[in-house]
Amino acid sequence: MNIKLFELRDDEAAAYLRAADDLPAGYSISFDAQILSEANIESVAGCEGIVINNKSVMPATLVERAHELGVRYIAIRCVGFNHVDVKRAQELGIKVCNTAYPPHGVAEFTVMLILMALRRCKAAIWRQQVNDYSLDGLLGRELRTLTVGVVGTGRIGRTVIDNLSGFGCKIVAYDPYPNAKLAERDDLEYVDIDTLVASSDVITLHVPLMDSTRGIINADAIAKMRDNVTIVNVSRGELIDTDAVIEAIESERIGALAMDVFEDEIGIYHENRMHDILANRKMAYLRQFPNVLLTNHIAFYTDIDVSCMVEQGVAAVPAMVEGTCATQL
Ligand code: COI
Numbered sequence: 587m588n589i590k591l592f593e594l595r596d597d598e599a600a601a602y603l604r605a606a607d608d609l610p611a612g613y614s615i616s617f618d619a620q621i622l623s624e625a626n627i628e629s630v631a632g633c634e635g636i637v638i639n640n641k642s643v644m645p646a647t648l649v650e651r652a653h654e655l656g657v658r659y660i661a662i663r664c665v666g667f668n669h670v671d672v673k674r675a676q677e678l679g680i681k682v683c684n685t686a687y688p689p690h691g692v693a694e695f696t697v698m699l700i701l702m703a704l705r706r707c708k709a710a711i712w713r714q715q716v717n718d719y720s721l722d723g724l725l726g727r728e729l730r731t732l733t734v735g736v737v738g739t740g741r742i743g744r745t746v747i748d749n750l751s752g753f754g755c756k757i758v759a760y761d762p763y764p765n766a767k768l769a770e771r772d773d774l775e776y777v778d779i780d781t782l783v784a785s786s787d788v789i790t791l792h793v794p795l796m797d798s799t800r801g802i803i804n805a806d807a808i809a810k811m812r813d814n815v816t817i818v819n820v821s822r823g824e825l826i827d828t829d830a831v832i833e834a835i836e837s838e839r840i841g842a843l844a845m846d847v848f849e850d851e852i853g854i855y856h857e858n859r860m861h862d863i864l865a866n867r868k869m870a871y872l873r874q875f876p877n878v879l880l881t882n883h884i885a886f887y888t889d890i891d892v893s894c895m896v897e898q899g900v901a902a903v904p905a906m907v908e909g910t911c912a913t914q915l
Contacts, residue, residue: 691891734786
């Protein structure tokens with residue numbers, strides 16, 4: 587079987603070669619550095635398996651064309667799968683999986699953002715650059731005195747909880763499918779989403795983007811939050827109603843916001859757009875605030891995670907063929 591991997595970056599090349607070497611007999615693989623799109627979909631002809639990352643957006647039309655061209659297995663080599671019409675693929679008999687790379691890189695990044703937001707690091711770093719060493723406006727808060735609400739207790743949310751447990755903060759968690767082992771721990775309490783929103787000083791999002799989670803942080807939720815709340819999002823930009831948070835930053839209802847993701851970030855994040863006119867007004871507006879910290883979707887970007895995404899993504903195709911793929915959707 588031929589497999590084609592799209593969106594190969596230079597930093598993934600070594601892992602790609604290892605993954606290619608490890609393929610079982612009967613499989614061969616090629617790559618394209620481009621994202622998979624309408625423009626190059628014809629190039630999948632002859633490939634039963636494709637491996638894509640988060641930028642190869644596959645709505646129903648592209649899934650259908652891929653199917654017509656012979657694609658039967660789609661391995662998404664990231665955690666998020668909101669960019670692929672998985673339902674349409676499954677209707678056509680295409681097997682689809684995502685990838686479960688280790689959660690530690692993203693979880694550590696989350697804790698870093700929480701601390702940076704609470705300690706006003708963005709404003710402090712800005713000031714350092716211009717010889718402003720004043721303290722005004724930099725008064726921080728100590729995590730051990732606060733309640734952190736973790737929305738989503740899958741692998742990443744659970745690892746965030748593990749990482750936070752050393753700080754002495756109170757932890758509350760929400761998940762529509764609570765984890766039985768976690769529920770037994772006495773250092774955290776599962777609560778419903780309204781209670782979490784109303785009782786947390788820090789809210790961190792670790793749920794996938796689905797119809798039920800789109801805009802989970804909206805004006806209604808913000809109205810229930812504690813004053814001076816800190817919101818952290820390393821999951822998907824669309825979990826947050828950006829207009830609502832802009833208003834809450836302007837009215838100072840939200841104390842700090844740290845986001846590694848942004849709505850409509852595809853085409854911007856992971857590209858050098860320095861000399862271009864960008865059309866994401868909300869991003870340009872929000873990033874001016876001293877208490878809004880934006881990073882360019884890099885929580886996953888560690889040596890270990892990058893290798894795992896490529897190696898597990900490629901290995902997932904034969905695993906789906908064998909029926910042994912643990913992350914099949
Ligand atoms: C994911 O794994 O879902 C991510 O968000 C990382 C991706 C940008 C490569």
